[in-house]
Amino acid sequence: MKNYNRIIVACTLLFSLAGCKEPAINEGILPIYEPATVDAGGGNWQTILLRSGAEVSVPAPLAVTSTSYQNELAELKNTLYSIDPAQSTSVNYWATGGVIRWNQIARLLVSKYNLAPTYNSATSQFSDPQAARLFALLSVAQYDALVVAWRAKYQYNRPSILRQDVTPRIPIADVPSYPSEDAAIAEVSCRVLAYFFPAEVAWLQGQAADHKQSRIWAGANVASDVKAGEELAVPVATKVLSRAQDDRFSQAADPASTWQAKRTSAPYDQKWTSLSIPSEAPLLPLAGNVTTWYNAATTALSAPAAPPLTTSAPFQQALAEARELSDKRTRDQYSIAAAWADGAGTYTAIGHWNRIAEEQISYARQNELRAARSYALLNRTLQDVTTACWGQKYQYFVPRPSQVDATIKTASPIPNYPAYPSVRSAYASAATSILLYLFPSENIALNRQAGEATLAPLYAGTQYRFSVEAGTKWGNGLGSLAITQAKSDGAN
Amino acid sequence: MKKIIAGIGLLMLGVTSQSRAQGMMDGFMRGQRKASLAITASQETFNSYYVNTTETRDPTLGTVTTQALNAYGVYGLDYDLDFIVSASYARTDASAGYVPKHEGFQDIYGALRWEAFDFNFGKKARLAWLFALGYQQPLQNYVSDGLVTLGRGSRNFDGRTMLHFKGSWFFITAQYGYIRRGQVTLDRVINYYDPAQVNPNAGSKVNVPDVTEAILRAGITTKHLYLDGWVQRQTPYSAGTDIAPGVPFPTNAVGFTRAGATLYLPLVKKFGLTGTYSTTLDGRNTGKATQLSGGIIIGI
Numbered sequence: 011m012k013n014y015n016r017i018i019v020a021c022t023l024l025f026s027l028a029g030c031k032e033p034a035i036n037e038g039i040l041p042i043y044e045p046a047t048v049d050a051g052g053g054n055w056q057t058i059l060l061r062s063g064a065e066v067s068v069p070a071p072l073a074v075t076s077t078s079y080q081n082e083l084a085e086l087k088n089t090l091y092s093i094d095p096a097q098s099t100s101v102n103y104w105a106t107g108g109v110i111r112w113n114q115i116a117r118l119l120v121s122k123y124n125l126a127p128t129y130n131s132a133t134s135q136f137s138d139p140q141a142a143r144l145f146a147l148l149s150v151a152q153y154d155a156l157v158v159a160w161r162a163k164y165q166y167n168r169p170s171i172l173r174q175d176v177t178p179r180i181p182i183a184d185v186p187s188y189p190s191e192d193a194a195i196a197e198v199s200c201r202v203l204a205y206f207f208p209a210e211v212a213w214l215q216g217q218a219a220d221h222k223q224s225r226i227w228a229g230a231n232v233a234s235d236v237k238a239g240e241e242l243a244v245p246v247a248t249k250v251l252s253r254a255q256d257d258r259f260s261q262a263a264d265p266a267s268t269w270q271a272k273r274t275s276a277p278y279d280q281k282w283t284s285l286s287i288p289s290e291a292p293l294l295p296l297a298g299n300v301t302t303w304y305n306a307a308t309t310a311l312s313a314p315a316a317p318p319l320t321t322s323a324p325f326q327q328a329l330a331e332a333r334e335l336s337d338k339r340t341r342d343q344y345s346i347a348a349a350w351a352d353g354a355g356t357y358t359a360i361g362h363w364n365r366i367a368e369e370q371i372s373y374a375r376q377n378e379l380r381a382a383r384s385y386a387l388l389n390r391t392l393q394d395v396t397t398a399c400w401g402q403k404y405q406y407f408v409p410r411p412s413q414v415d416a417t418i419k420t421a422s423p424i425p426n427y428p429a430y431p432s433v434r435s436a437y438a439s440a441a442t443s444i445l446l447y448l449f450p451s452e453n454i455a456l457n458r459q460a461g462e463a464t465l466a467p468l469y470a471g472t473q474y475r476f477s478v479e480a481g482t483k484w485g486n487g488l489g490s491l492a493i494t495q496a497k498s499d500g501a502n
Numbered sequence: 503m504k505k506i507i508a509g510i511g512l513l514m515l516g517v518t519s520q521s522r523a524q525g526m527m528d529g530f531m532r533g534q535r536k537a538s539l540a541i542t543a544s545q546e547t548f549n550s551y552y553v554n555t556t557e558t559r560d561p562t563l564g565t566v567t568t569q570a571l572n573a574y575g576v577y578g579l580d581y582d583l584d585f586i587v588s589a590s591y592a593r594t595d596a597s598a599g600y601v602p603k604h605e606g607f608q609d610i611y612g613a614l615r616w617e618a619f620d621f622n623f624g625k626k627a628r629l630a631w632l633f634a635l636g637y638q639q640p641l642q643n644y645v646s647d648g649l650v651t652l653g654r655g656s657r658n659f660d661g662r663t664m665l666h667f668k669g670s671w672f673f674i675t676a677q678y679g680y681i682r683r684g685q686v687t688l689d690r691v692i693n694y695y696d697p698a699q700v701n702p703n704a705g706s707k708v709n710v711p712d713v714t715e716a717i718l719r720a721g722i723t724t725k726h727l728y729l730d731g732w733v734q735r736q737t738p739y740s741a742g743t744d745i746a747p748g749v750p751f752p753t754n755a756v757g758f759t760r761a762g763a764t765l766y767l768p769l770v771k772k773f774g775l776t777g778t779y780s781t782t783l784d785g786r787n788t789g790k791a792t793q794l795s796g797g798i799i800i801g802i
């Protein structure tokens with residue numbers, strides 16, 4: 011009998027090990043916050059592609075005393091007490107912030123379509139240059155639409171739902187409710203993302219519809235608020251997409267393969283070749299010709315000097331350092347390299363900096379308009395950094411360290427484009443400049459991240475120190491240029 | 503002979519790139535206050551791997567080779583209770599491309615094996631029912647997010663039960679177990695596409711799929727020889743992911759069917775030589791590996 015008891019105990023222990031089937035990721039829960047400021051003057055902030063917030067006119071709403079509005083309000087109050095669990099989940103999901111959520115959706119889709127430039131797989135569709143352009147256009151569209159929305163809010167002053175004897179299910183900003191900023195964000199984001207991801211149109215439209223409806227379920231907006239927000243977004247999206255069609259990105263892949271002649275005549279002694287197996291054409295050779303957001307002539311003034319030739323002592327010194335890092339890479343260096351690799355299948359380095367911005371926006375409890383401004387400032391700068399670096403890369407065609415010395419092993423895949431200057435280091439310094447300008451109290455954390463991100467390509471073995479330093483310096487310069495303009499956009 | 507070979511099954515498979523020592527336990531008890539120690543060297547190679555279940559050759563990796571030095575000890579705490587411990591030091595490298603090699607201590611594994619019940623059939627045949635509980639953890643913070651790594655980096659618990667039948671010169675052991683794998687913290691934040699994920703801001707911790715395991719082992723054991731053949735099948739219990747760009751390797755659902763043979767030859771009373779060969783019959787998100795190992799066993 012004693013033995014049987016032991017067996018029962020053992021079996022119990024054995025089966026207790028078999029837990030629930032778990033997903034690959036346990037998702038975190040994002041905070042829901044009431045914005046720290048309302049920015050009543052936001053309608054006068056300088057727009058980016060629109061001439062001003064007045065370029066798009068928003069029709070006047072019906073008076074709050076009208077029967078139609080009172081009916082909407084009554085319906086809203088009824089809805090508040092009758093939503094089901096799925097609707098409640100939707101309310102909480104979008105309450106994190108429309109700008110933040112659509113930025114996350116963009117990151118998800120970028121990672122989905124950032125297919126591998128690896129063996130026997132499709133060519134990458136969304137690596138850094140494509141992602142930089144997408145995030146810039148998305149956040150510019152959101153920002154311009156919200157300036158229009160903010161202008162109309164304080165022009166018509168339809169009282170916030172908070173002031174109409176309604177307690178919403180979530181914290182909301184005490185700003186005039188007409189037009190709905192969430193509806194504007196949903197519509198404009200959906201249209202911009204649909205341009206980039208035509209296969210996802212139905213899913214995006216579903217997300218947008220859910221976002222808009224969630225504000226009614228939440229008790230934050232009546233239906234006419236939502237309709238007006240949706241309508242104002244349409245001309246903004248049209249203008250942004252018109253810019254996208256004329257920004258010369260469609261030629262970035264160099265369909266005529268002009269890069270080969272350019273490589274032959276490049277002023278460098280040993281030219282870059284693809285280390286991919288099998289060998290592939292470099293990534294977007296003409297992405298350096300894309301239209302910039304800031305003054306391209308000013309950007310060119312601060313371009314880095316020519317890289318040292320491979321026969322020079324500085325180059326040999328840099329190569330020796332790359333070899334030593336490859337031979338004696340520490341676990342910490344490996345960890346930093348992996349943390350900032352952001353390669354195929356991920357939301358790229360641009361998405362990485364957007365995620366970091368999201369944390370800061372959330373900590374600072376920025377309202378939708380201010381959050382969109384933060385993203386627009388960051389992403390325009392990062393796209394210009396990409397354009398600037400790509401132009402230099404395809405001027406010199408500097409080989410990667412492993413091409414010069416095949417014994418150099420890398421902690422992350424070798425990007426299939428020339429080395430100089432390091433675009434990832436430029437991203438790090440430019441993004442950190444922008445984020446420090448927006449969130450100065452976070453300087454310790456941001457500077458630590460910048461230090462790691464800047465050196466990550468060196469630790470990975472995919473870059474030289476002179477390339478990292480040139481990229482860092484140029485990124486700082488481009489960040490300063492963007493900040494100078496931001497200081498006069500009316501948001502300070 | 504019986505006393506010394508206790509645990510040969512475990513050490514023969516070694517602790518290799520997928521840390522598969524966990525599970526390769528046999529049904530021979532060591533005996534009260536008896537111990538044995540084995541030191542082996544192993545080499546595992548693969549030049550193709552399974553993406554989900556599709557075999558793939560990757561010229562950017564070439565042949566991946568893992569060489570390991572393995573230590574394995576078993577001590578009889580009681581006539582029906584053994585304590586088992588094993589650890590390895592390994593080096594893994596790819597012959598092509600630019601993936602760096604990794605070298606260092608892998609995981610340490612400890613287990614209690616308990617013979618709960620036994621039935622005697624005459625004087626020479628015996629059926630035993632055994633249970634075992636084990637725990638495994640990395641000995642150092644090695645890189646785990648890659649195809650060429652020392653292991654998967656998770657802390658695991660496992661439970662298993664065995665039916666072990668031994669006649670005068672032959673034996674057969676059937677084993678079934680469950681391995682509960684803990685979380686792994688990646689070097690990066692989670693930044694890949696997961697259709698089930700609504701919040702792409704979920705930190706760096708990922709879940710490593712649990713697995714179930716079945717092993718059938720049969721062989722002969724005499725005064726002059728131990729020889730067995732075995733088949734091992736691991737099946738992912740959780741859905742997990744498949745090898746793809748951006749997807750963390752630790753979240754991949756890894757499974758395989760392997761078959762192998764083990765030989766032990768006693769030299770003098772307490773010393774013997776041992777060797778094993780194994781190959782992968784099918785797999786999922788793992789290398790199609792072949793392994794060879796050899797070493798010495800000392801009875802104490």
